[in-house]
Amino acid sequence: MKSKIHCLLALCVISGLAIPALADPLPSWSDREARTRIIDFVEAVSDPRSEDYITPAARIAVFDNDGTLWSEQPIYFQGLFAIDRLREMAHEDEAILSTDLLRAAVAGDLGVVAEAGHEGLLEILKVTHADTTVADFQGRVVEWMASATHPETGLLYRAMVFQPMLELLSYLRDNQFSTYIVSGGGLHFLRAVAEELYGVPPDQVIGSSGQTRYAEMEGTPQLVKDPAIAFIDDKAGKPVGIDTHIGKRPIFAAGNSDGDFEMLEYTMAGAGPRFGMIVHHSDAEREWAYDRDSPVGRLARGLDEGPGRGWLIVDMASDWERIWPAR
Amino acid sequence: MKSKIHCLLALCVISGLAIPALADPLPSWSDREARTRIIDFVEAVSDPRSEDYITPAARIAVFDNDGTLWSEQPIYFQGLFAIDRLREMAHEDEAILSTDLLRAAVAGDLGVVAEAGHEGLLEILKVTHADTTVADFQGRVVEWMASATHPETGLLYRAMVFQPMLELLSYLRDNQFSTYIVSGGGLHFLRAVAEELYGVPPDQVIGSSGQTRYAEMEGTPQLVKDPAIAFIDDKAGKPVGIDTHIGKRPIFAAGNSDGDFEMLEYTMAGAGPRFGMIVHHSDAEREWAYDRDSPVGRLARGLDEGPGRGWLIVDMASDWERIWPAR
Numbered sequence: 288m289k290s291k292i293h294c295l296l297a298l299c300v301i302s303g304l305a306i307p308a309l310a311d312p313l314p315s316w317s318d319r320e321a322r323t324r325i326i327d328f329v330e331a332v333s334d335p336r337s338e339d340y341i342t343p344a345a346r347i348a349v350f351d352n353d354g355t356l357w358s359e360q361p362i363y364f365q366g367l368f369a370i371d372r373l374r375e376m377a378h379e380d381e382a383i384l385s386t387d388l389l390r391a392a393v394a395g396d397l398g399v400v401a402e403a404g405h406e407g408l409l410e411i412l413k414v415t416h417a418d419t420t421v422a423d424f425q426g427r428v429v430e431w432m433a434s435a436t437h438p439e440t441g442l443l444y445r446a447m448v449f450q451p452m453l454e455l456l457s458y459l460r461d462n463q464f465s466t467y468i469v470s471g472g473g474l475h476f477l478r479a480v481a482e483e484l485y486g487v488p489p490d491q492v493i494g495s496s497g498q499t500r501y502a503e504m505e506g507t508p509q510l511v512k513d514p515a516i517a518f519i520d521d522k523a524g525k526p527v528g529i530d531t532h533i534g535k536r537p538i539f540a541a542g543n544s545d546g547d548f549e550m551l552e553y554t555m556a557g558a559g560p561r562f563g564m565i566v567h568h569s570d571a572e573r574e575w576a577y578d579r580d581s582p583v584g585r586l587a588r589g590l591d592e593g594p595g596r597g598w599l600i601v602d603m604a605s606d607w608e609r610i611w612p613a614r
Numbered sequence: 615m616k617s618k619i620h621c622l623l624a625l626c627v628i629s630g631l632a633i634p635a636l637a638d639p640l641p642s643w644s645d646r647e648a649r650t651r652i653i654d655f656v657e658a659v660s661d662p663r664s665e666d667y668i669t670p671a672a673r674i675a676v677f678d679n680d681g682t683l684w685s686e687q688p689i690y691f692q693g694l695f696a697i698d699r700l701r702e703m704a705h706e707d708e709a710i711l712s713t714d715l716l717r718a719a720v721a722g723d724l725g726v727v728a729e730a731g732h733e734g735l736l737e738i739l740k741v742t743h744a745d746t747t748v749a750d751f752q753g754r755v756v757e758w759m760a761s762a763t764h765p766e767t768g769l770l771y772r773a774m775v776f777q778p779m780l781e782l783l784s785y786l787r788d789n790q791f792s793t794y795i796v797s798g799g800g801l802h803f804l805r806a807v808a809e810e811l812y813g814v815p816p817d818q819v820i821g822s823s824g825q826t827r828y829a830e831m832e833g834t835p836q837l838v839k840d841p842a843i844a845f846i847d848d849k850a851g852k853p854v855g856i857d858t859h860i861g862k863r864p865i866f867a868a869g870n871s872d873g874d875f876e877m878l879e880y881t882m883a884g885a886g887p888r889f890g891m892i893v894h895h896s897d898a899e900r901e902w903a904y905d906r907d908s909p910v911g912r913l914a915r916g917l918d919e920g921p922g923r924g925w926l927i928v929d930m931a932s933d934w935e936r937i938w939p940a941r
Contacts, residue, residue: 311709368823369878383683421857448789449896465817474861477862483917488671488861489860489861490817490860490861490862491864492861499854499857499858500850500854501850501851501853501880503878506904508853508876508879508880509883510853510854510857523828526828526837527826527827527828527837530748530816530826530837531823531826532859533816533817534801534805534815534816534817534819535816547799547834549828551833553828553835556834556835559673
């Protein structure tokens, strides 16, 4: 393996390829402290001559998804997918709208859905995300993502990923980090789109999941989604999910809400250099501004304790020159 | 990325490095049908000009561990680790030996333990694998693996991995396969040693697991192992574990017992070229000979149905020139 790496470096010089560090790796980040701190950290852990050097195998970075890699207002996008699906299902059989929440959701009353919190969302997911093969479910997610638009911005959901975070993911991978998504959202939902949206393959997506069952469907052994919950990848569940899937303590963690607190705490508690960051939604003009009082993406403890713990608080309004990708 | 690959290939020619396919990739495999079928498959899916070509991202290979990558008689090696640990614990407090099975285990009556099957093993694991941090537990596994010896062969356990399977793992990785272990054994146990034994990093190990809990221990937020079972990665659990961790249907699966049947069935049911193999323990002289009647690694359905389904049955006695690595 060593000889292969030598090959690579040698020929990059010969063919005159740009060395990644020479180009601006984070063009959508303002020239402020946040950008400097990220670059200083990545350079320190990647430089074999640095005393903070960390081997590539230990360069594990974990990212929350909703509110960290893409927007999450007025409710999580998976919830909007579920409501669109619920409408389709109710069109065929109105009897499935058996609760006030389900009726409010189909009527488009997103305030009621947001106020119902995670439990409300789970109620909608149980109806819309079960009794289907994983393959069929993911096919529907891909189809939805290709054409559905956001109720307030009118944009395709895929156009509401955060350009500065896409750059950060690429920058880390260019420096031999493994980039994982650790989301409170659904494992199968997110995996259907994470590679296209973020360049993160299915095996590097960790999320909440329902029970799945191995069964023959239409003559083929497949995996079938059941309504029972298997794992909630939120709060203290995030370190558990990281341990179950990755088996190593990350050195870099990014989140945006108090659901990410334990993931950052766990990451930062390891020995050696560590980086924790929280995206603070402070830009009502270009995106949304919310923290302590938002039913979606509530952020209070992270704001209060994060700076004292050395976590970077990213101020969207001033640290990001662009929010979503150029169209 | 494309330009980097071009670099690599170009310079390999310049510096005269051997191209892997030219050396014998499977030197411990006899020159028989098993070896030919493996090589034909790997070459077909790796050759961009072949109609069976599969992209590297889809080249997912899954391996059972006990009986497939290392020996498993007279009982699973993790069981032997657990019994050694149980002895240590009983030395401090004999009251933990509260059942006949636990007393038989400490007395070294492995026949009783083997006959008690998975449930018996779980009883021992619950006592020995819980109420410890993951880090402390894995430290003990590493220590044990460095010095403990097998009760019948007197060999270090690490010396009882299958040399032909080590070659197969390397051969697949050289051809850009991702090699995962999908074991009925314990996730934390196996991860502690899989990288050293097989070159498989922790995030590519899937296994059975107890509940883990995020908690502060000795001033540091850590993961703590609880006695309750979270997931059994055996039989129909193997396709579920593969879906949860990898999120793709493998194209290559290797097992040795009926606990691997569903994993092979799931793998082989996908579209396009597939490879399934079963290691048949047929060599009483160099290892052990067992199948239908063995309480450990029972193999009946795989023998009966495997050949008709196109699965390769590897005959250890004649297909392998060597069983364990040279010392």
